[in-house]
Amino acid sequence: EAGVAQSPRYKIIEKRQSVAFWCNPISGHATLYWYQQILGQGPKLLIQFQNNGVVDDSQLPKDRFSAERLKGVDSTLKIQPAKLEDSAVYLCASSGPGQGASPLHFGNGTRLTVT
Amino acid sequence: KNQVEQSPQSLIILEGKNCTLQCNYTVSPFSNLRWYKQDTGRGPVSLTIMTFSENTKSNGRYTATLDADTKQSSLHITASQLSDSASYICVVSAYGNNRLAFGKGNQVVVIP
Numbered sequence: 001e002a003g004v005a006q007s008p009r010y011k012i013i014e015k016r017q018s019v020a021f022w023c024n025p026i027s028g029h030a031t032l033y034w035y036q037q038i039l040g041q042g043p044k045l046l047i048q049f050q051n052n053g054v055v056d057d058s059q060l061p062k063d064r065f066s067a068e069r070l071k072g073v074d075s076t077l078k079i080q081p082a083k084l085e086d087s088a089v090y091l092c093a094s095s096g097p098g099q100g101a102s103p104l105h106f107g108n109g110t111r112l113t114v115t
Numbered sequence: 116k117n118q119v120e121q122s123p124q125s126l127i128i129l130e131g132k133n134c135t136l137q138c139n140y141t142v143s144p145f146s147n148l149r150w151y152k153q154d155t156g157r158g159p160v161s162l163t164i165m166t167f168s169e170n171t172k173s174n175g176r177y178t179a180t181l182d183a184d185t186k187q188s189s190l191h192i193t194a195s196q197l198s199d200s201a202s203y204i205c206v207v208s209a210y211g212n213n214r215l216a217f218g219k220g221n222q223v224v225v226i227p
């Protein structure tokens with residue numbers, strides 16, 4: 001099966017600019033996650049979708065971050081305006097049925113550098 | 116305080132040697148624990164899952180153990196290879212809670 005696809009692979013922007021990341025999950029996976037991973041840290045959940053509904057966005061900085069999953073398949077994560085501390089790898093993951101019982105399948109991430 | 120603590124933070128081992136990584140957690144009520152391997156520049160990949168009733172599980176040269184009483188897990192790598200160089204992340208799931216608890220990872224470097 002095809003894995004989780006993410007683009008772009010790398011992005012460099014200046015602070016206060018905007019940026020968007022795209023994710024295509026594994027076909028049939030209803031649950032989609034966006035994680036932020038700062039160098040040397042474990043992934044931190046930003047938002048979790050079940051189909052096209054939001055399950056958990058409590059750690060999403062909503063003043064600057066937004067995400068959507070139209071039609072319950074692809075998803076985009078946007079940052080506007082970006083800050084220096086947003087420099088990180090943004091990982092998208094999807095999982096099958098059975099919360100916690102199914103592994104997360106991660107994409108290779110988008111490495112964002114904010115200068 | 117992080118609910119999942121991993122040690123050592125990093126280690127360097129010679130090719131062919133064994134090593135053991137530790138994961139302590141406070142997540143409750145416990146559902147399962149997964150070990151993920153994250154190669155540089157890649158997303159994490161699941162190695163193994165441990166449930167409450169399981170004490171040990173192997174996946175090739177990787178062996179995971181779980182002590183649910185002390186809330187500890189370990190990942191043992193046997194006869195390390197250069198391709199084992201990666202970060203190993205412990206992830207714990209609780210019943211009735213959608214959010215997974217991630218450790219910061221054990222960074223392993225295997226040298227020839």
